[in-house]
Amino acid sequence: MENVSTHENWKVCFSELAPGLVLFARQFVRQLPDAEDIVQEAFIRFWRKEHSIENRGLLYATVRSVALDLLRRDARRARREAKASLEIEQSTSPQFDFDDGSQQELAAAVDRLPVEQREVLVMKIWNDLTFAEIGQALGISQNTAASRYRYALAALKKNFVTHE
Amino acid sequence: MNDFSELEAELKKLRPRGASPELVARVEQSLAEVSGRIATAGVLPKRRNFRVSWLGLGLGLATAAGFLMLARINVDQPGKRQNVVAMTPAPFVAPIQVSDAFMPAGMTQVVYNTRDEGLHFPEGADQPVRRLRSKKRETLQWRNPATGTSLRVSYPSEEVTLIPISGQ
Numbered sequence: 063m064e065n066v067s068t069h070e071n072w073k074v075c076f077s078e079l080a081p082g083l084v085l086f087a088r089q090f091v092r093q094l095p096d097a098e099d100i101v102q103e104a105f106i107r108f109w110r111k112e113h114s115i116e117n118r119g120l121l122y123a124t125v126r127s128v129a130l131d132l133l134r135r136d137a138r139r140a141r142r143e144a145k146a147s148l149e150i151e152q153s154t155s156p157q158f159d160f161d162d163g164s165q166q167e168l169a170a171a172v173d174r175l176p177v178e179q180r181e182v183l184v185m186k187i188w189n190d191l192t193f194a195e196i197g198q199a200l201g202i203s204q205n206t207a208a209s210r211y212r213y214a215l216a217a218l219k220k221n222f223v224t225h226e
Numbered sequence: 227m228n229d230f231s232e233l234e235a236e237l238k239k240l241r242p243r244g245a246s247p248e249l250v251a252r253v254e255q256s257l258a259e260v261s262g263r264i265a266t267a268g269v270l271p272k273r274r275n276f277r278v279s280w281l282g283l284g285l286g287l288a289t290a291a292g293f294l295m296l297a298r299i300n301v302d303q304p305g306k307r308q309n310v311v312a313m314t315p316a317p318f319v320a321p322i323q324v325s326d327a328f329m330p331a332g333m334t335q336v337v338y339n340t341r342d343e344g345l346h347f348p349e350g351a352d353q354p355v356r357r358l359r360s361k362k363r364e365t366l367q368w369r370n371p372a373t374g375t376s377l378r379v380s381y382p383s384e385e386v387t388l389i390p391i392s393g394q
Contacts, residue, residue, distance in 0.1 A: 076253060080245035098249045106256045158240040165240055172237075187237045215230040222233070 075115055076105060082189040083125055088157050089181045090129035104128040118191055119198030126181070126199060171221045179214035186211055328377055331369035335383075337362040345391060355388040 080101065087097035087104075104125040113120055157173075160166045172180060185191040185199065193204040193211070200207065339361040345354040365380040 085242040
């Protein structure tokens with residue numbers, strides 16, 4: 063990741079980050095349009111404050127903050143999203159592109175994780191954040207972030223093997 | 227961690243769906259709204275311009291507030307100056323006006339000594355006269371009705387009275 067100011071075009075930077083950011087946002091809101099709204103607002107907010115793009119912990123913290131603000135602002139939406147987070151909605155567009163059925167089952171297993179484990183997993187696996195950066199984004203220690211990650215993997219392994 | 231390395235590899239094979247082209251367009255539009263122009267990563271100057279605009283706005287508001295305060299002071303001052311002008315000359319003008327306006331309020335004569343100097347025969351007179359010399363103090367007083375001030379002048383005086391002596 064380079065600082066946004068070193069790119070010739072901000073689009074290059076955003077294009078690199080957007081899939082991971084949208085995936086992270088979808089851990090809070092299940093619908094893709096809502097997630098994109100969050101990413102848009104968060105990226106603009108982050109960009110305006112001239113933060114270095116290398117400060118990924120802060121970038122993801124911004125996304126999380128915007129997502130939580132959105133949920134707080136709209137109580138109905140919060141209830142709907144909370145319900146949706148408990149039940150996997152078939153109508154929701156998938157978060158991943160799949161090559162085969164086993165990947166689809168793995169993605170479904172990820173969806174069944176508690177949100178606090180899922181958000182750590184998303185930042186670690188698909189965004190390559192360090193535990194220190196994850197801790198910064200979530201406001202927790204890096205040890206706690208690492209613990210949640212291990213719990214998530216353990217749960218996935220258990221569920222995935224069970225479903226297999 | 228080694229227990230999960232295979233699982234981690236499987237997870238990494240899952241590819242997050244890319245952001246929609248609309249999202250990129252929306253972000254571009256939002257950034258354009260912020261900075262007025264967008265595209266290249268001359269993003270830093272744009273962001274600085276945005277900040278400067280806030281700074282300029284703040285300074286503008288502060289300046290406007292200062293002007294309002296000064297305007298208020300300037301509006302107030304003429305009134306005060308007029309009052310001062312009305313009052314300041316008073317001490318200079320007042321004596322003239324006061325002297326013009328002073329009206330005689332009274333006069334007193336206090337005779338504190340009268341001495342009979344006997345009979346005298348003035349030159350050319352066919353009968354004698356008794357000469358009385360009176361010492362007295364006269365006080366003249368003026369008063370200005372407008373201001374209530376008063377002016378008093380007191381001085382000693384001497385009066386000689388010749389009283390004809392009628393023949394008996």
